[in-house]
Amino acid sequence: MPKTCPKLERCPFFVKYGSELPETCRALVELYCRGDHQHHCKRLTFLEEHGYRPPDDLMPNGDHLLD
Protein backbone atom coordinates (compact mmCIF):
# COMPACT_ATOMS: atom_id res chain seq x y z
CA MET A 1 0.00 0.00 0.00
CA PRO A 2 1.68 3.26 -1.10
CA LYS A 3 2.02 6.08 1.39
CA THR A 4 0.33 9.39 0.85
CA CYS A 5 2.68 12.20 -0.18
CA PRO A 6 3.86 13.98 2.98
CA LYS A 7 3.22 17.32 1.30
CA LEU A 8 -0.41 16.58 0.52
CA GLU A 9 -2.07 18.70 3.21
CA ARG A 10 -0.01 21.78 2.36
CA CYS A 11 0.47 21.27 -1.37
CA PRO A 12 -0.99 24.36 -3.11
CA PHE A 13 -2.15 22.29 -6.07
CA PHE A 14 -4.07 19.89 -3.86
CA VAL A 15 -5.34 22.48 -1.38
CA LYS A 16 -6.51 24.90 -4.07
CA TYR A 17 -7.89 22.54 -6.69
CA GLY A 18 -8.27 19.17 -4.98
CA SER A 19 -12.00 19.43 -4.34
CA GLU A 20 -12.92 20.69 -7.81
CA LEU A 21 -10.70 18.65 -10.08
CA PRO A 22 -12.20 17.04 -13.17
CA GLU A 23 -12.29 13.25 -13.22
CA THR A 24 -9.12 12.87 -15.30
CA CYS A 25 -7.10 15.03 -12.90
CA ARG A 26 -8.44 13.19 -9.88
CA ALA A 27 -6.83 10.08 -11.32
CA LEU A 28 -3.50 11.93 -11.16
CA VAL A 29 -4.02 12.58 -7.46
CA GLU A 30 -4.53 8.89 -6.88
CA LEU A 31 -1.50 8.01 -8.98
CA TYR A 32 0.92 10.64 -7.65
CA CYS A 33 -0.32 12.16 -4.39
CA ARG A 34 -1.66 8.93 -2.97
CA GLY A 35 0.15 6.41 -5.10
CA ASP A 36 3.40 4.98 -6.35
CA HIS A 37 4.29 7.89 -8.66
CA GLN A 38 4.72 10.57 -5.99
CA HIS A 39 8.52 10.51 -6.27
CA HIS A 40 8.15 11.46 -9.93
CA CYS A 41 5.93 14.45 -9.19
CA LYS A 42 6.86 17.36 -11.45
CA ARG A 43 6.03 19.83 -8.69
CA LEU A 44 8.82 18.32 -6.60
CA THR A 45 11.18 18.29 -9.59
CA PHE A 46 10.37 21.94 -10.30
CA LEU A 47 11.13 22.95 -6.71
CA GLU A 48 14.46 21.08 -6.77
CA GLU A 49 15.48 22.59 -10.09
CA HIS A 50 14.37 26.18 -9.50
CA GLY A 51 14.58 26.58 -5.74
CA TYR A 52 11.12 28.09 -5.54
CA ARG A 53 7.58 26.74 -5.65
CA PRO A 54 5.95 25.97 -8.98
CA PRO A 55 2.75 27.70 -10.08
CA ASP A 56 -0.22 26.42 -8.07
CA ASP A 57 -1.85 24.90 -11.13
CA LEU A 58 1.15 22.75 -12.11
CA MET A 59 -0.11 19.20 -11.85
CA PRO A 60 2.06 16.30 -10.70
CA ASN A 61 2.39 15.05 -14.28
CA GLY A 62 3.82 18.39 -15.46
CA ASP A 63 0.73 19.71 -17.26
CA HIS A 64 -0.95 22.92 -16.18
CA LEU A 65 -4.54 22.60 -15.02
CA LEU A 66 -5.49 26.01 -16.38
CA ASP A 67 -4.01 25.58 -19.89
Ligand code: SF4
Ligand atom coordinates in the same frame (compact mmCIF):
# COMPACT_ATOMS: atom_id res chain seq x y z
S1 SF4 B 1 1.12 17.31 -6.36
FE1 SF4 B 1 3.10 16.35 -5.89
S2 SF4 B 1 3.85 17.50 -4.09
FE2 SF4 B 1 1.67 17.89 -4.27
S3 SF4 B 1 0.70 16.36 -2.95
FE3 SF4 B 1 0.75 15.54 -5.05
S4 SF4 B 1 2.62 14.32 -5.16
FE4 SF4 B 1 2.80 15.65 -3.37
